Amino acid sequence: DRGASPDARSGKGNTPLMLAASRSHLDVVRVLLASEADVNLRNDRRGTALIFAVESRSPEIVRALLAAGAKKRYRDREGQSAISLAERLGAQEIHEILQERPAARGGLLGIF
Numbered sequence: 001d002r003g004a005s006p007d008a009r010s011g012k013g014n015t016p017l018m019l020a021a022s023r024s025h026l027d028v029v030r031v032l033l034a035s036e037a038d039v040n041l042r043n044d045r046r047g048t049a050l051i052f053a054v055e056s057r058s059p060e061i062v063r064a065l066l067a068a069g070a071k072k073r074y075r076d077r078e079g080q081s082a083i084s085l086a087e088r089l090g091a092q093e094i095h096e097i098l099q100e101r102p103a104a105r106g107g108l109l110g111i112f
Contacts, residue, residue: 006037013043022052026060029053039070046076054082059093072098 007015017037020028029049033039042048050070053061062082066072075081080088086095 006032006035007041009043012045015041015043015049017041017049018043018047018052021049021058021061021065022056024053024056024058024061026058026064029061029064033064033068039065039068040074042074042076045078046074048074048076048082050074050082051076051080051085054085054089054091054094054098057089057091057094059097062094062097066097 006017009015010019015037017029017032017039018041020032039049048070050062050065050072051074053065070082072082083095083098086098
């Protein structure tokens with residue numbers, strides 16, 4: 001650890017976790033989650049890492065973020081939640097993942 005915050009913000013309020021999710025970088029997402037990045041931070045448009053993961057159509061990242069406690073129902077400035085966005089994009093697998101009941105949270109071990 002060199003003291004860098006996993007929750008540092010860009011000029012638009014994006015975090016490294018949001019950027020990794022938007023680019024489908026699962027390994028980076030895992031490292032950031034292990035570094036205790038806050039999965040529910042919002043950017044200037046009220047977007048979250050989960051919304052970015054849905055936009056990038058990455059089911060593995062969606063699962064990892066949910067396992068880390070990402071809130072499914074948060075809405076961005078346009079009123080889109082991760083669930084409604086998955087439906088609009090026709091991302092059926094992700095929509096199904098988001099509709100699943102949450103498993104008991106026992107830590108992040110299940111995503112590695």
